[in-house]
Amino acid sequence: MKTQATTRHMLLSLTVAVIVLTGCRGGTSDDPPVHLNRNMDTQEKYTAQRASGFFADGKAMRTPPEGTVARGQLREDPIYFTGKDAGGVYVPAIPFEVDEAALKRGAERFGIYCSPCHGFTGDGKGKIMEYKYPIPPTNLYEQRIYDMADGNIFEVISNGVRNMPSYREQIPVRDRWCIVAHVRTLQTKGTPVPSTTVAAPAPTADAAQSTPTNSTETAQ
Ligand code: HEC
Numbered sequence: 698m699k700t701q702a703t704t705r706h707m708l709l710s711l712t713v714a715v716i717v718l719t720g721c722r723g724g725t726s727d728d729p730p731v732h733l734n735r736n737m738d739t740q741e742k743y744t745a746q747r748a749s750g751f752f753a754d755g756k757a758m759r760t761p762p763e764g765t766v767a768r769g770q771l772r773e774d775p776i777y778f779t780g781k782d783a784g785g786v787y788v789p790a791i792p793f794e795v796d797e798a799a800l801k802r803g804a805e806r807f808g809i810y811c812s813p814c815h816g817f818t819g820d821g822k823g824k825i826m827e828y829k830y831p832i833p834p835t836n837l838y839e840q841r842i843y844d845m846a847d848g849n850i851f852e853v854i855s856n857g858v859r860n861m862p863s864y865r866e867q868i869p870v871r872d873r874w875c876i877v878a879h880v881r882t883l884q885t886k887g888t889p890v891p892s893t894t895v896a897a898p899a900p901t902a903d904a905a906q907s908t909p910t911n912s913t914e915t916a917q
Contacts, residue, residue, distance in 0.1 A: 780848030787848035803879030832860040841892035
């Protein structure tokens with residue numbers, strides 16, 4: 698008796714499950730799904746990817762008119778945003794007055810973004826070297842880094858160079874300049890060491906591809 702009841706029970710559950718799981722399959726409907734408690738979940742507004750009956754092309758997502766610049770993203774000053782003047786030459790100095798706050802900010806940001814590779818003092822012996830990183834980061838006390846224009850260091854942070862990645866996305870423009878200021882502060886406390894053979898100006902894209910990685914292996 699007991700097993701019979703259990704079997705009937707199981708059969709019933711199975712039938713219900715099959716009906717529930719397959720019941721609405723295959724049917725399409727233009728009506729919105731049943732949504733008993735709507736609160737304010739569905740509103741008369743445009744969201745990404747939604748269609749529009751108002752615009753001729755039927756898209757709710759509008760392409761901004763050509764030349765549109767988002768607020769706060771107008772990059773009129775090439776020196777400040779690229780480290781190069783209108784002629785494409787690296788500017789020798791940071792394009793704003795470096796005060797105490799900027800230096801502090803630079804030291805802090807250097808500690809966060811550069812020290813893992815270049816070390817807190819900038820000697821190129823950051824934490825990664827303890828893990829035998831195959832491409833030694835440049836020692837920032839090399840003579841050629843002392844000789845490098847501030848705009849060039851800004852460019853290295855912005856776009857990376859050879860084996861160093863770009864920090865454009867992580868570090869906002871003003872912070873990059875603050876970091877350059879901190880590199881200069883470190884350099885005034887240290888003494889220049891001879892440069893490695895890596896040429897200071899970044900090579901062309903082709904040359905960068907073919908630069909053997911071991912050319913920097915002595916760059917301690
Ligand atoms: C992931 C490790 C890494 C981080 C983080 C890093 N660097 Fe580098 N950096 C390198 C390596 C590796 C090189 C040497 C690249 C080469 O010569 O191929 C280098 C080279 C440089 C150079 C010399 C560029 C040249 O033209 O020879 C400068 C200057 C420099 N880094 C500054 C910075 C600053 C400032 C930061 C912080 C914003 C930073 N780096 C963060 C790895 C790093």
